[in-house]
Amino acid sequence: MAARLAESEEADALLFLLEKPLDWEKLHAATENLSVLVASDDAVILGSAAKAEFSTVPLNMPDSPVYDQLAQALLESVADDLLSPGSSVVALYSGFEAGVLDSLSVVRLDEHLGRLTVRDLRKLETRVPLDTLKTAVDLAVEIGREGREGKPVGTLFVVGDHKKVLEHCHPLGFDPVKGYVLAERRLEDSKVREALKEVAQLDGAFVISAKGNVTASAQHISAPAADITLSKGLGTRHWAAAAISRATAAVAITVSESNGTVRVFQNGQVMLRIEPFRRAMKWKDFELDPPGGE
Structure with a gap:
């Protein structure tokens, strides 16, 4: 059938x-x-x-x-x-x-669907391994689609060139990933990704190394934003992503709190945009009559 x-x-x-x-x-x-x-x-x-x-x-x-x-x-x-x-x-x-x-x-x-494919990611000329970049983007899409406990969540991931990125960062306060051993900060670990969804509710950015290790979280980014032009309506998170991707060799990934849209920044520009699958597949409640109509 x-x-x-x-x-x-x-x-x-x-x-x-x-x-x-x-x-x-x-x-x-x-x-x-x-x-x-x-x-x-x-x-x-x-x-x-x-x-x-x-x-x-x-x-x-x-x-x-x-x-x-x-x-x-x-x-x-x-x-x-x-x-x-x-x-x-x-x-x-x-x-x-x-x-x-x-x-x-x-x-x-x-x-229903807007999501990056492997082919899309290969278009980015970056030293960040494809697996690391895809894992970070997929996590951002999940956060944009699901939010947390029914509430929308916005966040920022900065992937690659982490040593230089950290030169433009300072903690906003408590850093939930600080003090954990390397094995407990690997992005490839599903438990780590679930934990990051919780941490994403805090203000600040995640810094992720090219090898996929979460180096820092809850970070304020203060890279220079000169000569950067963005579309109207994009807020400080997107400006920070553009600035850090211009000042370093990192790729920045933002999740918009207002609509869950994910944007990938490189060299100060939006290179890719993803509209997450927001539970668009909905089935109507089925009305079933038991055998015999009883």
């Missing part, structure tokens, strides 16, 4: 959000000539799907609602160049009963 729907809608891909394995041979037969993506929290499912030559999308959110998992799967697919930002996707998932594929949705990403 999903394959027929994908053909009639001229969809670019089928996305399966799985909680248990499928018969991969039957899936190949049913989806011939269609692009199929398999998303799951389960490494066994992903491993067997990869061996069956399906593209896989790892998730790490087993306790999240299905619409959050599906949104993340689509975001990761775009970020990893498995889908283009304008793709149309037929998604299959367990909407009612756990472990049972009982729901179909057609999602047109150009109506």
Whole structure:
């Protein structure tokens, strides 16, 4: 049914959000000539799907609602160049009963999605490793999309050239990352990223080394802003990002508190802009009548 729907809608891909394995041979037969993506929290499912030559999308959110998992799967697919930002996707998932594929949705990403892809990030001429930059940008997008405890959050990440960046910084007060050993400050660690979401509620910027270590937080940036021109409506956080990216070889990433928009600055200019996926995928409450109308 999903394959027929994908053909009639001229969809670019089928996305399966799985909680248990499928018969991969039957899936190949049913989806011939269609692009199929398999998303799951389960490494066994992903491993067997990869061996069956399906593209896989790892998730790490087993306790999240299905619409959050599906949104993340689509975001990761775009970020990893498995889908283009304008793709149309037929998604299959367990909407009612756990472990049972009982729901179909057609999602047109150009109506919902704005996020950087790896290809976009490669356009930046920077010494910051792509993995570090992508992790920082993805974290900024999550903060812009989710906020914290239902409230919008704005923040600033300065990535790379950290020694020179710190010459233009001074702490606004208590620095929550100060005193932690290096292993407890690595951006690649999911626990560290979750902690940074909490710290982002404080004023000030994060300084991150090119290797992905969080060097400092809650920092005031005082780099010179001469000869910098920004669009009207951008506040002090964006001016600070432009200034520090002009004064150093760092890449600055801002999250706007007003609308969650993420901007990437280099050499004093906005190089990329991302409009986060703000829970745009919403399903209406289903009204089900029990068998027999009782």
